[in-house]
Amino acid sequence: MEIIKNDGFITLKDFGSFDLGLSADCGQAFRWKKDENEVWHGIVGGKYLKAKQTNDEILLFTSSEDFDTLWKDYFDIETDYTAICQNLSADENLGKAVTRCPGIHILKQEPWEALCSFIISQNNNIPRIKGIIERLCENFGNEIEGGFTFPDAATLAKLEPEDLAPLRAGFRAKYIIDAARKVSNGEVDFDKIKNSPIEFGREELQKICGVGAKVAECTLLYGFYKVDAFPIDVWVKRIMAEMYPNGFPECANGVKGIAQQYLFHWRRTYF
DNA sequence: CGCCAGGCTTCTA
DNA sequence: TAGAAGCATGGC
Numbered sequence: 001m002e003i004i005k006n007d008g009f010i011t012l013k014d015f016g017s018f019d020l021g022l023s024a025d026c027g028q029a030f031r032w033k034k035d036e037n038e039v040w041h042g043i044v045g046g047k048y049l050k051a052k053q054t055n056d057e058i059l060l061f062t063s064s065e066d067f068d069t070l071w072k073d074y075f076d077i078e079t080d081y082t083a084i085c086q087n088l089s090a091d092e093n094l095g096k097a098v099t100r101c102p103g104i105h106i107l108k109q110e111p112w113e114a115l116c117s118f119i120i121s122q123n124n125n126i127p128r129i130k131g132i133i134e135r136l137c138e139n140f141g142n143e144i145e146g147g148f149t150f151p152d153a154a155t156l157a158k159l160e161p162e163d164l165a166p167l168r169a170g171f172r173a174k175y176i177i178d179a180a181r182k183v184s185n186g187e188v189d190f191d192k193i194k195n196s197p198i199e200f201g202r203e204e205l206q207k208i209c210g211v212g213a214k215v216a217e218c219t220l221l222y223g224f225y226k227v228d229a230f231p232i233d234v235w236v237k238r239i240m241a242e243m244y245p246n247g248f249p250e251c252a253n254g255v256k257g258i259a260q261q262y263l264f265h266w267r268r269t270y271f
Numbered sequence: 272c273g274c275c276a277g278g279c280t281t282c283t284a
Numbered sequence: 285t286a287g288a289a290g291c292a293t294g295g296c
Contacts, residue, residue: 122278170292212279233277
């Protein structure tokens with residue numbers, strides 16, 4: 001990977017198979033938007049980013065400092081996904097998935113945003129999830145250049161479920177408030193989840209009303225980069241029944257979450 | 272219109 | 285303790 005620091009933007013070259021747009025919009029994050037010029041816009045950690053990918057380079061319109069402290073990690077660009085995908089290819093279906101959908105990276109999202117987003121995702125479809133999250137940010141986030149920040153847990157903890165009516169989140173509103181309160185008062189300890197084995201995070205997150213196994217796994221995978229977390233939604237359930245009735249392949253051990261993301265997108269997009 | 276959505280809680284047997 | 289019903293809303 002070649003990282004060129006220019007005045008006001010960063011250029012990436014030799015970035016392997018990384019596909020910024022696919023990673024941003026394959027169902028793991030819900031706030032990235034592509035405009036008519038193929039430019040992606042996103043807000044993470046209170047920072048706005050414009051980014052454009054062409055055949056051989058990726059332009060990130062950000063300062064050198066923000067790149068080093070935020071975006072480099074967020075996009076997980078230093079992990080060797082080529083090697084990971086090669087290992088996964090020991091399984092036939094995973095081989096097809098990584099070949100057909102190359103370039104997906106797990107985005108290292110903020111834990112609270114991941115938790116809140118996947119609470120909203122339950123029994124819901126992706127277009128509507130995006131709408132609810134957008135209204136959440138517009139109503140309770142801070143306005144900055146490029147849009148609104150994701151409201152933090154402490155902000156939402158002061159509200160009542162009825163205050164979230166403008167989101168039209170339905171029964172999920174009370175879950176969001178419960179999560180915000182338990183996260184901001186420390187009853188659910190993000191630092192400890194970060195520094196503990198995945199099993200602790202599973203139990204800790206499920207102390208929140210409205211968080212079951214699936215939402216917990218998504219939070220651990222996308223918010224805490226526990227890449228062996230394995231969220232099973234309706235699509236993965238289908239994949240398991242159709243392709244893996246005898247269990248998930250061993251080559252995915254340790255990175256089951258990454259394997260899951262490739263299969264999820266492949267199955268949803270091409271079947 | 273009816274079925275479904277990156278599920279979970281609550282009720283019931 | 286397993287399985288079904290109910291849940292808010294709207295995409296398709």
